[in-house]
Amino acid sequence: MDMFDDFGPERIVEVYHPKLGMRGVLVIDNTALGPGKGGIRFTPTVDKTEVFRLARTMTWKNAMAGLPFGGAKSGIMGDPKKLTPKQKDEWVAAFSKLLKGVVPKYYVAGPDISMAEHDMAVFAKANGSNQACTGKPKKLGGLPHELGSTGFGVFHSALVALKHMGKDPKKVTFAVEGYGNVGEFVCKFMTDVGAKLVAVSDSKGTCFLQSGIKNDVLYKTKKEKGTVTAYPACKVLPSKELIYQEVDVLFTAAIPDLVKMEDVPKIKAKLIVEGSNIPMKEDVEAELAKKGVLIVPDFVANAGGVISSYVEYIGGNEKTMFEMVEERITKNTEQVLAKAKAENLLPRDAALAIAKERVRNKCKTCR
Numbered sequence: 001m002d003m004f005d006d007f008g009p010e011r012i013v014e015v016y017h018p019k020l021g022m023r024g025v026l027v028i029d030n031t032a033l034g035p036g037k038g039g040i041r042f043t044p045t046v047d048k049t050e051v052f053r054l055a056r057t058m059t060w061k062n063a064m065a066g067l068p069f070g071g072a073k074s075g076i077m078g079d080p081k082k083l084t085p086k087q088k089d090e091w092v093a094a095f096s097k098l099l100k101g102v103v104p105k106y107y108v109a110g111p112d113i114s115m116a117e118h119d120m121a122v123f124a125k126a127n128g129s130n131q132a133c134t135g136k137p138k139k140l141g142g143l144p145h146e147l148g149s150t151g152f153g154v155f156h157s158a159l160v161a162l163k164h165m166g167k168d169p170k171k172v173t174f175a176v177e178g179y180g181n182v183g184e185f186v187c188k189f190m191t192d193v194g195a196k197l198v199a200v201s202d203s204k205g206t207c208f209l210q211s212g213i214k215n216d217v218l219y220k221t222k223k224e225k226g227t228v229t230a231y232p233a234c235k236v237l238p239s240k241e242l243i244y245q246e247v248d249v250l251f252t253a254a255i256p257d258l259v260k261m262e263d264v265p266k267i268k269a270k271l272i273v274e275g276s277n278i279p280m281k282e283d284v285e286a287e288l289a290k291k292g293v294l295i296v297p298d299f300v301a302n303a304g305g306v307i308s309s310y311v312e313y314i315g316g317n318e319k320t321m322f323e324m325v326e327e328r329i330t331k332n333t334e335q336v337l338a339k340a341k342a343e344n345l346l347p348r349d350a351a352l353a354i355a356k357e358r359v360r361n362k363c364k365t366c367r
Contacts, residue, residue: 003052006366007059007359008071010036011106012048015098022078022091026099028106029055029071032363035104036072037062037306039112039135040095040123046075050256057277058306060355061299064336065328067310072107074099080114089122096126109133110309117142134309143312143321151185151253152322153304153329154275158190158249160333161271161296164341170194173247175269177201177239178254179228182275182302184219186251191215195249200228201242207234208245243267252279259284267293274298282348289346297348299355300336304329 003009008029015024025048028036038058041051051073059071076095080088092115096103103109110133111120120135120142127133136142143149162169173196176183183200191197197213199206204227207213213231221231229236243250243259243266250269252258259267259280264287272288272295274280280288285295304325311321332351340350360366 003049007056007356007363009052009055011102012052013099013102014048015095017091017094017098020087020091020094022076022094024074024076024095024098025051026074026102026107027051027055027072028102029073030059030359030363030366031070031106032359032366033063033070034068035070036107037067037069037110037309038071038073038107039110040074040076040092040115040119041112042076042078042080042092042114042119044077044079046077051075053256053278057299059359060352061303061306063355063358064299064332064351065303065307065310066332066358067306069108069306069310073112074107074109088119092119092122093126096123096132100127103127104129104131104133108309108313110306111135117144131313134312136312141312141315143308143316143318147308147318147321148185148188149308149321149325150182150302150305151275152189153307153325154182154186154251154253154273154301155189156304156326156329157296157301157333158186158251158271158273159193160330161273161294161337162249164334164337165271165294167248167271172196172249173198174249174251175199175242175245175247176251176253176275177242177258177279178252178276179218179222180254183251183253184222186253186275187213187215187218198247199242199245201239201254202228203239205229205239206237206242206245207231208237208241209234245269249273252276255279257281259288261287264288264291267291270294272296273301275302277302285348286346295347296333296336297351300332300347300351301329303332
């Protein structure tokens with residue numbers, strides 16, 4: 001794909017460590033608003049194109065969230081499951097050292113797929129700067145994953161969208177794709193307000209239970225059994241079947257490009273809240289909109305994580321984080337849906353217009 005346009009990317013850095021066999025890529029898309037901010041994805045399939053798409057999403061996400069960050073993303077190309085903990089540390093440290101000079105001046109890293117607090121501590125130490133990344137352990141000034149900042153934001157975005165549709169959260173059913181860093185907390189916060197969870201998935205499959213899945217039992221099941229499909233009495237379906245269930249709200253919360261064009265006729269949800277990054281391409285969103293499906297875009301709904309990162313970056317605390325996530329996600333979702341309705345736009349187009357204007361106002365090279 002031709003990835004260059006008026007907004008970027010400004011830098012693409014590819015690195016290689018011959019002894020370890022570690023390959024990595026960093027895409028700094030746009031720094032008009034501040035240093036590029038985005039997580040490190042560590043998977044066997046990550047490539048330059050995927051990292052660029054994610055970096056561009058971060059440009060819009062940070063602009064939409066009103067943060068002094070630009071957009072960036074990075075990837076380590078390998079299978080962490082085939083590495084020992086020591087070997088993984090060596091790969092992460094090597095990646096960090098090879099990015100010295102760029103990090104943290106132009107890029108501030110964070111955790112993404114297969115990266116967590118420990119990995120961020122390794123990255124920061126190897127770089128020699130605590131400002132090199134966010135998502136660090138609490139003892140290094142980090143705001144821990146257990147707070148669920150991204151899922152908390154996705155939840156508040158959903159509340160705004162449901163209000164926009166005239167629906168009561170206590171009377172809706174929902175499904176969550178991916179019971180992980182985001183999905184776990186979406187399940188918690190949505191069930192806390194009375195919504196009924198009827199389907200949830202992980203890499204082992206989908207757990208479906210029409211009578212409703214209790215969040216406390218689900219959490220215990222996943223922790224003890226390692227999969228949501230071990231939930232008592234649930235019907236086990238393939239993971240992909242999650243998106244076809246008859247629910248009011250579908251939350252995507254894990255893999256990219258989950259929903260394909262051929263899936264559109266089988267989707268029954270009337271609201272999709274994108275808790276994951278790039279869960280579908282724009283033409284798929286447009287086809288779903290023709291069916292009357294309202295979609296809250298990823299860079300609007302799931303900005304809670306990067307807002308939390310910003311609070312960590314400036315040395316803020318948990319209380320500040322929760323307040324900022326709720327306030328900004330709520331305000332931005334309301335603004336996007338109002339603009340979409342008033343101007344007869346798709347929510348993504350409305351959000352992009354807002355984000356692009358914010359970047360252009362600070363960008364010296366953008367036309």
